[in-house]
Amino acid sequence: MRTFVLWAVVAACLSAFSGAFAADDPEFEISIGKLTLDGEKDAGIQDKCTEFELDVRVNHAGGPLDNDSDYTVYVCYDRQAIYFACDADDDVPLSSDVAEADYRDSDYIRFYLATEDDFEGVDRMDENHYAFVWTPQDKNGDWNPQVREVSKTAYGGVGHIDLEADLAADHVMSASGPTNDGWYIEAAIDWDVLGVEATERALLGRIVGVMFISGDTDIDNEGPAVQEREGEARIASDETQIGGYWSSPDHFRVAELEDGLLPVDAVGKTAVVWGAVKAAR
Numbered sequence: 001m002r003t004f005v006l007w008a009v010v011a012a013c014l015s016a017f018s019g020a021f022a023a024d025d026p027e028f029e030i031s032i033g034k035l036t037l038d039g040e041k042d043a044g045i046q047d048k049c050t051e052f053e054l055d056v057r058v059n060h061a062g063g064p065l066d067n068d069s070d071y072t073v074y075v076c077y078d079r080q081a082i083y084f085a086c087d088a089d090d091d092v093p094l095s096s097d098v099a100e101a102d103y104r105d106s107d108y109i110r111f112y113l114a115t116e117d118d119f120e121g122v123d124r125m126d127e128n129h130y131a132f133v134w135t136p137q138d139k140n141g142d143w144n145p146q147v148r149e150v151s152k153t154a155y156g157g158v159g160h161i162d163l164e165a166d167l168a169a170d171h172v173m174s175a176s177g178p179t180n181d182g183w184y185i186e187a188a189i190d191w192d193v194l195g196v197e198a199t200e201r202a203l204l205g206r207i208v209g210v211m212f213i214s215g216d217t218d219i220d221n222e223g224p225a226v227q228e229r230e231g232e233a234r235i236a237s238d239e240t241q242i243g244g245y246w247s248s249p250d251h252f253r254v255a256e257l258e259d260g261l262l263p264v265d266a267v268g269k270t271a272v273v274w275g276a277v278k279a280a281r
Helices: 002-020 165-170 274-280
Strands: 028-032 050-053 056-059 070-077 081-089 108-114 129-135 146-149 172-178 182-190 207-219 227-234 253-257
Touching: 028 050, 028 207, 070 108, 070 207, 081 108, 081 207, 108 182, 129 172, 129 182, 146 165, 146 172, 165 172
Parallel strands: 028 070, 028 253
Antiparallel strands: 050 070, 056 227, 070 081, 081 182, 108 129, 108 207, 129 146, 172 182, 207 227, 207 253
16 A cells, blocks of 8 residues: 555656646757758758748738748757758848848848757846847848847847857858848857757757747838838747737747767768868858
């Protein structure tokens, strides 16, 4: 009888423990893979990356957005870095020649990443939360992406001194190029930059938070040749939720790094040699 009672208590505790973490069950699995940073979409990218459609479309006033832009994001990882790419259908690639802290007046794509399981219910960026933003072109219209880490600029937060302003370009490897329908951008962020130990023990099965937001800016065709911010697109926390990003109850979506074998060599195309890329910059 004592044994039965003991196991009943243990079972009840395990059930309660499991139920307490049910809300944190991962919605997505980030695939093990690698991208080559050449500004061209890898063949079979959907087979080695996790694909996200940015299907919540919001105009600058917080209402529904109805224009011709469309965005697909890809994320994968290996023991060296986490890789990010965006394929954008956008008829007018545009980068502002006005210095904005977060490129809000340019076409852009943002990758929000929480490296620790501490993001539930947050309403501001914290030390383990990153917000990387890229423009597909530089301010001269060349295919040379600009990148900044804007966790301090956007929505408050502590920021990351080593990545402030244009310093992010020293740590994040990026490439971009035109496509038939718009533009494509890809990047790699070294785990060391994110303060994450680059070991199988630390990476495999790790819970992270992710969010992606695109921004579309076009020329005002009805007036002078000035830039007009159209709106944004992102993955949804609720299909009916419009409004601003921070009005959502889920600022990060729960994802898990795939648990498997982390290859030493490249997956797919030739690997980016990190030290060589940095030395060449």
